[in-house]
Amino acid sequence: MQPQTIWNFSAGPAMLPQEVLLQAQKELLIWNNMGVSVMEMSHRSPEFEALAEEAKQDLRDLLNLPDEFEILFTAGGAQAQFALIPMNLLQAEEVADYVITGNWSQKAANEAKRFAQINVAADTESLHFSSIPDVSTWKLNPAAKYLHYVSNETVHGVQFDVAPQVNKPLVVDMSSDFLSRPVNFSGIELIYAGAQKNIGPAGLTVILIRKDLLAKCTERVPAVFSYPTLEKESSLANTPPTFVWYLASLVFKWLKRQGGLQVMQERNQHKAKILYQTIDESNLYVNKVDPRYRSKMNVIFDLKKEDLLPQFLAEAKLAGLLGLKGHKVRGGVRASIYNAMPVEGVQALIKFMQEFEQNI
């Protein structure tokens, strides 16, 4: 028997706003009075170009993006950028600082090492990625062209509360908290985010890049992944993933209707707060991340009685709570509560957690 309501806590591809899916469903065969689906349209048609431009403007509005920044859309996910960022921004002999605070920043640094010189300025693996050390302790390389960090670690549930204050241009992987809160662009050189958390379905990456950086990019990158080329051609040089872009455009409109990123931040803070409170007040669930750096997007926790984990996950699934299994490198439970997850979903999870604890 199917439970009445399904709540999808998948880390990504993740839940999308119901309104967005309903609109996509309604106009799947006939978009914009064109008589064809948006996914059957040429990316060079005036209609698709208008959609692309409007999506960019909506994103610019949502972020209150300074004019110094350009928005690029590119195919694929953020992992590709782990290589393409150093390839675009560095020559092979040049150096960048990387801060390792979890699985994704570790992967980013390991991949970047294959294409440039990487200095690990800080690494919290020995702390089981449970906190972020003070910037004053980081070992920055004065020659480094940028400092890379991951603003939210989906696997380890660690999130920067504010951007680190270093005298170095920042390159930030915001894949999992992009659009979940306003961004202070001071010190930022480049932000990138895979779509499948807060933007839309998988297959698209958004890049925000300072325009003055475009002139300094290298030419050792495949043309379709070159930031100056993407900028010059308005991200339409080669065929982009048009349907994913279209869905992202609907998500941007939805975010505007919700009231923008300040409203989303308040909602996200509230959802995270009641969930962490449930964990902290229980005798069964535990989260060891330094409260200051607890993720508002991916709430991870363990069961003190570890052998109950399979039962917890199985019963949760039966109760309509999907995608709660932790990432394979971390284990435990992970509840991803991105923008599209309403507070009712978090409340349903809390209710289930409390009942599960009472019944064991």
Add this chain to the structure above:
Amino acid sequence: MQPQTIWNFSAGPAMLPQEVLLQAQKELLIWNNMGVSVMEMSHRSPEFEALAEEAKQDLRDLLNLPDEFEILFTAGGAQAQFALIPMNLLQAEEVADYVITGNWSQKAANEAKRFAQINVAADTESLHFSSIPDVSTWKLNPAAKYLHYVSNETVHGVQFDVAPQVNKPLVVDMSSDFLSRPVNFSGIELIYAGAQKNIGPAGLTVILIRKDLLAKCTERVPAVFSYPTLEKESSLANTPPTFVWYLASLVFKWLKRQGGLQVMQERNQHKAKILYQTIDESNLYVNKVDPRYRSKMNVIFDLKKEDLLPQFLAEAKLAGLLGLKGHKVRGGVRASIYNAMPVEGVQALIKFMQEFEQNI
């Protein structure tokens, strides 16, 4: 007023089978009894992994793919592969032969030159890409590791009738005629195809690669684009464009229901035949491509009275015939008649062309 039926001759993103769009629409919010959309599912969920495997098997069945080949799915389009193929298969000092028969093979060679040594074995630009010279005249480099060609040129409407017989492993861009006819895999080392013609929406590329080639790939490629990594991780190492992959899986099922690639070839030959016949018998329309190499997928033609072209395109659009404007580098008219275009669409175009000619 909207015409009753719309026929979409867009070169790509292109028309999709109506049955496929209807199924996608029906299950857009609730897929496979999961209570969520397929685009909200983790790519590592057993359900998505099963979809991915079944799609591969269906493709293997359709192509009658020899066991020596592996199927890879990767994000983005075929243009990315213009760089990623030489990066995967060649060291910078190694050489490959390229045959230039139109816009896309020219682009492929120009991009490959940035990453390896490229020998242009033949180039038909001086013939306005209107034919393909005999293989015996090609200037092959004995040291070349492979020979690259584009089996169908969408811009110039030129298509290889059979694979060239050279004593060299073949690397083939089949983006625009993949799945339109059976493939003879003799001599083939790698085939690649962007999705947005005959596979599904834009954002996905299919690669068929000989397994013995995987061990010889270089390590100078970003990890997510490395063929051995894609193979090892069943193309799920990083988050793939899951919704596009899902739609491709529906297209493969649709092709099976149609009777397979032999049936598609017969239909495609018939559609092309009646359209070229109309052109050849008219006093207004002209196609100068050597009949042996005329594309069955992209029928290009010009109006002998060139100044009538805007009127032709405008009236066609009013008659519900979309996407007929030729590519900007070629101009004229282009009717793309991929698998999803039924003969009725081609008949409607023919009727319009004949009436237009009578009425001027």
